[in-house]
Amino acid sequence: MGSRASTLLREEEIEEIKKETGCKLCQNAPLYLSQTSITNPVFNSVFSREDFQRIPELAINPLGDRIINAFFPEGEDQVNFRGFMRTLAHFRPIEDNEKNKNAAPSEPLNSRTNKLLFAFRLYDLDRDDKISRDELLQVLRMMVGVNISDEQLGSIADRTIQEADTNGDNSISFNEFMKVLEKVDVEQKMSIRFLH
Amino acid sequence: MCTRTFWSSPGRTSPAETGLLLVLVLVLLEGSVLHAVAGASSSAADVTNHHAPTNESGHQKKPFPVLDLNYEHVQTPFEISLWVLLASLMKLGFHLIPRVSNIVPESCLLIVVGLLVGGLIRLAGEEVPPVMNAEVFFLCLLPPIILDAGYFLPIRPFMENLGTILMFAVVGTLWNAFFIGGLLFAVCQINPGYPLELHQLELLPCLLFGSIISAVDPVAVLAVFEEIHINELLHILVFGESLLNDAVTVVLYHLFEEYAGAGTVTVLDGFLGIMSFLVVALGGVLVGAIYGLLAAFTSRFTSHMRVIEPLFVFVYSYMAYLSAEMFHLSGIMALIACGAVMKPYVEANISHKSHTTIKYFLKMWSSVSETLIFIFLGVATVDGKHHSWNWVFVTATVILCLVARVMGVVGLTYIINKFRIVKLTTKDQFIIAYGGLRGAIAFSLGFLLDEVHFPKKDMFLTAIITVIFFTVFVQGMTIKPLVELLAVKKKQEAKRSINEEIHTQFLDHLLTGIEDICGHYGHHHWKDKLNRFNKKYVKRCLIAGDRCEEPQLIAFYHKMEMKQAIELVEKGGAKMPAIPSTVSMQNIQPKKAVPQERMLGQLSKGKEEEIRNILRTNLQRTRQRLHSYNRHTLVADPFEDGVILRKKNVMEKKIKEMNNYLTVPAAPPDSPTMCRARLASDPQAYSMKPTADDVPTIHVDLASPQSPDSVNLVDELKKKSEPTSDADEGLVMRAPSQNRSEESDREQQKLMRCLSDPGPNADEDEDEPFLP
Numbered sequence: 001m002g003s004r005a006s007t008l009l010r011e012e013e014i015e016e017i018k019k020e021t022g023c024k025l026c027q028n029a030p031l032y033l034s035q036t037s038i039t040n041p042v043f044n045s046v047f048s049r050e051d052f053q054r055i056p057e058l059a060i061n062p063l064g065d066r067i068i069n070a071f072f073p074e075g076e077d078q079v080n081f082r083g084f085m086r087t088l089a090h091f092r093p094i095e096d097n098e099k100n101k102n103a104a105p106s107e108p109l110n111s112r113t114n115k116l117l118f119a120f121r122l123y124d125l126d127r128d129d130k131i132s133r134d135e136l137l138q139v140l141r142m143m144v145g146v147n148i149s150d151e152q153l154g155s156i157a158d159r160t161i162q163e164a165d166t167n168g169d170n171s172i173s174f175n176e177f178m179k180v181l182e183k184v185d186v187e188q189k190m191s192i193r194f195l196h
Numbered sequence: 197m198c199t200r201t202f203w204s205s206p207g208r209t210s211p212a213e214t215g216l217l218l219v220l221v222l223v224l225l226e227g228s229v230l231h232a233v234a235g236a237s238s239s240a241a242d243v244t245n246h247h248a249p250t251n252e253s254g255h256q257k258k259p260f261p262v263l264d265l266n267y268e269h270v271q272t273p274f275e276i277s278l279w280v281l282l283a284s285l286m287k288l289g290f291h292l293i294p295r296v297s298n299i300v301p302e303s304c305l306l307i308v309v310g311l312l313v314g315g316l317i318r319l320a321g322e323e324v325p326p327v328m329n330a331e332v333f334f335l336c337l338l339p340p341i342i343l344d345a346g347y348f349l350p351i352r353p354f355m356e357n358l359g360t361i362l363m364f365a366v367v368g369t370l371w372n373a374f375f376i377g378g379l380l381f382a383v384c385q386i387n388p389g390y391p392l393e394l395h396q397l398e399l400l401p402c403l404l405f406g407s408i409i410s411a412v413d414p415v416a417v418l419a420v421f422e423e424i425h426i427n428e429l430l431h432i433l434v435f436g437e438s439l440l441n442d443a444v445t446v447v448l449y450h451l452f453e454e455y456a457g458a459g460t461v462t463v464l465d466g467f468l469g470i471m472s473f474l475v476v477a478l479g480g481v482l483v484g485a486i487y488g489l490l491a492a493f494t495s496r497f498t499s500h501m502r503v504i505e506p507l508f509v510f511v512y513s514y515m516a517y518l519s520a521e522m523f524h525l526s527g528i529m530a531l532i533a534c535g536a537v538m539k540p541y542v543e544a545n546i547s548h549k550s551h552t553t554i555k556y557f558l559k560m561w562s563s564v565s566e567t568l569i570f571i572f573l574g575v576a577t578v579d580g581k582h583h584s585w586n587w588v589f590v591t592a593t594v595i596l597c598l599v600a601r602v603m604g605v606v607g608l609t610y611i612i613n614k615f616r617i618v619k620l621t622t623k624d625q626f627i628i629a630y631g632g633l634r635g636a637i638a639f640s641l642g643f644l645l646d647e648v649h650f651p652k653k654d655m656f657l658t659a660i661i662t663v664i665f666f667t668v669f670v671q672g673m674t675i676k677p678l679v680e681l682l683a684v685k686k687k688q689e690a691k692r693s694i695n696e697e698i699h700t701q702f703l704d705h706l707l708t709g710i711e712d713i714c715g716h717y718g719h720h721h722w723k724d725k726l727n728r729f730n731k732k733y734v735k736r737c738l739i740a741g742d743r744c745e746e747p748q749l750i751a752f753y754h755k756m757e758m759k760q761a762i763e764l765v766e767k768g769g770a771k772m773p774a775i776p777s778t779v780s781m782q783n784i785q786p787k788k789a790v791p792q793e794r795m796l797g798q799l800s801k802g803k804e805e806e807i808r809n810i811l812r813t814n815l816q817r818t819r820q821r822l823h824s825y826n827r828h829t830l831v832a833d834p835f836e837d838g839v840i841l842r843k844k845n846v847m848e849k850k851i852k853e854m855n856n857y858l859t860v861p862a863a864p865p866d867s868p869t870m871c872r873a874r875l876a877s878d879p880q881a882y883s884m885k886p887t888a889d890d891v892p893t894i895h896v897d898l899a900s901p902q903s904p905d906s907v908n909l910v911d912e913l914k915k916k917s918e919p920t921s922d923a924d925e926g927l928v929m930r931a932p933s934q935n936r937s938e939e940s941d942r943e944q945q946k947l948m949r950c951l952s953d954p955g956p957n958a959d960e961d962e963d964e965p966f967l968p
Contacts, residue, residue: 057712057721060728063702067709091710093617119703143701144747156694156753164695180695183688188356188618189703192711192718 093191130171283567303419310574340561346535365440377406407448413635414438427685442528443477480526484533487516492541492738505550541738584654605629
């Protein structure tokens with residue numbers, strides 16, 4: 001595993017992370033995160049997959065593997081604290097004053113679109129910007145368990161795609177995904193309160 | 197209670213409308229006249245009774261009374277029925293006059309009707325019947341409304357906003373009670389140089405009055421908010437508050453009532469009050485939950501006796517209410533808890549028809565109850581002997597109520613918004629404050645007050661009625677235009693799609709995972725834990741058969757498919773949809789037929805003929821198995837359904853034609869013979885009889901998909917076409933086998949009848965999983 005050297009996060013790093021993720025209390029983040037099951041991130045500023053897999057609740061979560069994979073950028077096996085916070089920043093609650101701020105250079109990570117994009121990427125494993133029938137089937141199978149027959153799941157998947165698909169390509173693109181979820185209060189659903 | 201505009205002509209009233217108005221007036225008069233008659237006939241009955249003993253002793257023969265009037269025998273049920281009839285006719289009447297019901301909410305109209313009826317009775321010289329009896333109200337009129345609310349409570353938004361709702365309910369009501377009570381006392385004490393009767397009013401009765409008047413009333417809120425179709429969040433906030441503040445009201449009421457005699461309240465009493473509040477609230481919920489689990493458990497075993505399933509739901513809930521009231525716990529919370537706890541399990545166990553029955557009965561009872569409550573409020577107002585008007589007191593009450601509500605809501609929202617993810621805006625706050633309507637509960641509680649301890653009871657009652665009238669009329673009437681004006685978000689009418697369901701569950705899992713990573717045990721974590729516990733232990737006990745293993749998603753999907761199939765059949769009528777493949781619940785492959793209209797597209801004549809033949813042959817075959825008539829089994833009578841009545845004219849025409857072909861003339865369709873013949877063949881007894889010629893066969897079953905009662909329209913078409921004749925009409929007539937097509941017509945319609953479920957509200961959302 002990574003070195004146990006007590007490498008505290010440098011001030012510049014914290015500033016950068018704050019700017020990127022918008023987490024104001026970022027310097028206190030180690031305090032929050034020290035409650036996690038991941039070994040103390042301050043001292044161990046890279047995580048690997050095994051760190052995540054040690055969390056027992058994630059093992060029984062049907063989407064556990066995919067969530068873990070979402071933290072790691074493409075192809076890499078380790079993620080540092082910055083990347084970790086970057087992913088977590090998607091779940092910050094949307095604040096009102098941010099809605100008015102037009103001066104942000106790019107859309108903040110926790111905007112509705114980015115939240116949905118994060119979720120979309122969890123479905124779309126091969127990153128072709130479409131949720132195909134197979135990908136949907138995989139997710140359904142994970143959520144539903146083993147007792148349901150394949151045909152049933154297949155018909156549910158077909159029905160789902162049929163409902164969402166507007167351009168007839170038999171898969172769900174990101175725009176269709178957003179449209180389907182327009183009635184769901186994503187800002188509230190995909191937010192964790194303490195990440196202010 | 198949606199307003200349907202039947203007649204759009206603005207100026208003229210159609211003859212039907214005038215006819216209905218006449219009927220209403222007649223009923224009103226009849227009600228008042230009968231009271232007078234009641235008085236008269238009781239005296240007449242006494243006279244005849246006196247005659248009877250002398251007859252026996254003298255053996256005198258008096259002429260046998262051919263027609264006799266004995267009103268007393270039936271008085272109580274007769275009057276009750278008359279009131280219920282009046283209430284229902286009123287409801288009908290309002291929907292036929294769309295102009296009025298668009299401006300004025302129903303509750304206002306009903307109160308006005310009550311005033312009229314009360315006025316008429318007074319004019320007739322009789323005493324106004326004491327209809328607004330607190331017992332009648334609390335034991336008979338209130339429970340159906342609350343049960344209806346609890347059973348169909350949208351659990352997800354309720355739980356998500358529970359903190360906010362509790363804050364408003366508990367802290368808000370306490371604030372209101374003390375603010376109003378305290379300031380009223382102060383107002384009564386001012387002007388010491390001018391001794392008024394108000395000065396006799398002490399602090400404790402004032403506080404008691406404050407606690408009675410401060411509670412937002414669920415009946416009034418339901419009545420008004422149903423019509424304005426506001427967005428779900430606001431609806432659940434105000435409505436949830438009105439339900440949960442019952443616990444606070446109960447405690448405060450009893451507390452102040454107890455100590456009003458003593459005159460002082462100490463700190464110890466305050467502490468006991470807080471303890472009492474916890475006991476009342478949690479105890480009520482516990483009692484309700486226990487009865488709910490009992491009901492769920494009982495429903496597990498009802499698969500052989502489906503007809504009494506709804507009864508269990510109703511009786512257990514009512515018992516929960518009564519048990520809670522027995523211990524002075526919060527009956528309303530018990531009822532809500534019972535309904536909410538039992539619903540997911542009971543829904544999984546009962547048949548489709550029982551589900552419909554429960555839904556209809558609850559809606560019917562709650563609707564009638566609500567109507568009666570408002571009418572009785574009107575009647576009780578006219579009853580003059582309980583009134584004592586006092587300008588200062590009444591105006592002070594009204595103003596203080598408004599002020600207290602606004603201050604309470606604003607203050608609490610400020611605190612709550614610190615903890616909420618989605619903040620409450622000013623518009624939301626305004627609607628919440630404006631929607632704080634008072635209603636009949638306040639009146640009944642005032643009615644229950646003891647005259648001895650509260651010499652000012654009449655003044656209280658007058659003030660209560662004034663506040664109720666003010667909130668219901670002024671706030672009720674203006675809230676709709678205000679909602680439009682402020683452009684508050686409205687309720688979204690569409691049903692939940694399978695996409696939303698899947699993605700919402702997906703997000704739930706995702707968030708649970710993220711919370712676990714952060715080590716932050718939030719909302720999702722506990723919900724997930726509860727769901728797991730539910731799935732592992734509770735569902736096994738309470739759900740019959742192998743439905744307990746069914747995941748939420750599959751259950752939701754099945755329900756949706758069933759609904760769609762029902763809609764398809766209703767739209768299609770005699771023509772079955774064009775999909776030649778299997779249209780089964782287990783295995784829908786809709787392919788490219790996305791819009792449902794396309795499914796009913798152009799059938800080739802040959803295929804149409806094939807389908808008709810299949811139906812005719814199969815349905816007539818099973819008719820040969822006639823069971824004995826049993827009035828306890830639920831079978832469908834196609835002639836009773838509105839869908840079928842449209843076809844009745846076509847049918848009757850055909851029967852006339854057919855009489856030319858038959859040797860024995862067929863009995864008219866609604867003669868007892870035909871009815872019995874129709875009723876006797878139980879649709880659920882259809883089974884596959886292997887036929888000589890391989891004509892495909894059709895299963896018709898209902899209820900849950902995996903039990904043998906599944907709807908499973910397996911339509912295995914074989915390629916067998918027959919010559920067609922005029923395909924314009926729904927059925928084809930051919931000479932020799934004509935006497936069978938009449939019956940197959942009915943069978944076909946019976947098929948549709950079994951599957952049709954015209955619900956009161958199409959978007960009534962009962963598809964919620966346990967903890968969505």
